[in-house]
Amino acid sequence: MTRTGKNQKNGAVPKEVLEQLNENDHPSIISVWKKSEYARPSQTKISPKEIENALSEVHRRIEPHSGKKSITGNIPQYARYLVAAVALIAITFLFFFLPRTASVPYGEMATLELPDGTKVEMNSGTTLRYNRLYRFTDRTVELNGEAYFNVASHGHPFIVEANGASIEVTGTEFNVRSWRGDQQAETTVSVSEGEVFFYPNKFKENQITLTAGESSYWNPRLIEPSAPEPVTIEDITAWREQRFVFRDQTLISILHELERRYNATIELDVDGVEQSTLTAYYSEQVQLESVLDDICTVKGLRYTRTTTGYRIFK
């Protein structure tokens, strides 16, 4: 690419050219080719600074929602108005179809009231998305994390979509736990009042019905949700009172839950214990360190503080 034409391929007469010529012509044509090497018509030079300035200008123009400058040049006036009108309509549509998102930071919990009066208690680190026309067009929310729903009765069925599964109800109370980052990508539904329909989005016909006091789970490796099992709903919803109930829960998922609840990083520096399970109850709010004390005692591990949290080791 450089003017010095270092590489051979760039510097040589293209083979197609020679193929079309008599052998006798080759030397003179090659000579003309070589002599023309520095006869580039334009000698414009570009400094690295100019490249960077041009690049940031291009960035500015390809950034979404900042296309102002790209409408320049010889566009007639009416076309500008047309563009503006189309943009306005598009923005209006976007406004209605862009979902609203509610997120709870690590270390905090929150209660959200949806426009139809449905109350959603959200555990630390949970995200809920719903459309702006919620209540008018449908009552669908998208969940990543854990939340307790108290659904108001209303015309449209209330649907929770959670990592490939859906829970459909008319008016009732239930808990959904579905962490996208968890290894199993499992969605667990537990009902405290009324009944809900639970189905994988890919196999809607495999819908099951859960009634009060029952729980079921589904993950992408299953074609239908697990058979309903009785649960103690207070254990499932212990998080609502900032309590913990771990029942045969894997160490890794417990640590993830602690990280979210206390907004701390917990590194697990021990091989082969992630999937080992643990049972523990905390009937009131506890310090993170006392939970870690217990875990380490049971599993024969130790922990130490790091700048952002804790590190567990053997």
Next chain:
Amino acid sequence: MNQKTEQQIKTWARNIRKSDRKAFDEFFRWGYPMLVRFAAGYTGQKSSASDIVQDAFVILWQKRSEINPNRSLKAYLYRIVRNLCLNHLRDSSGTVVDSELVQGEAFSSDELSNESPGNSNGSLDQKFREWIHALPERQQEAFELSRFEGLEHDEIADVMEISPKTVNNHIVAALRQLRTFYEEYQKKLNNDI
């Protein structure tokens, strides 16, 4: 173009298609200077040339989903730039810059002496420039794309939207004509002595 650059461009093409901004930036930094130089050959002005090349990269990004990873991304971009240049010349034909003036500007002598390493004969370079400029338009374009932009014949075909066979005919004709100019020039030199 050597093998490595060719591979690199292919990788860029695949990644830009996947909306990879880093690949886009790298491709921009690599291609911008030579494309501005190329565009300035049409417009005669650096400022309009750099505007055109920026437009071309914006278009490339907007149409990134249409990038065909099996075809030359370089040729694709050259084609956009060439079309924008031709449009620019058409739209600004009322205020067209005197092409002789542009030539004079581009060939200013101090640039020549600085920019011709390994070729002591600066005036021969200038002669060649005049001769290339005197070629029929399409021959000139095909020849320059091959000689100075390092494009393969099938890439030039893409850029100019003609067949590779026609590209070859243009280049062969251009070289024959340049040879004639050069031989006449040599004869004249000898006579002068």
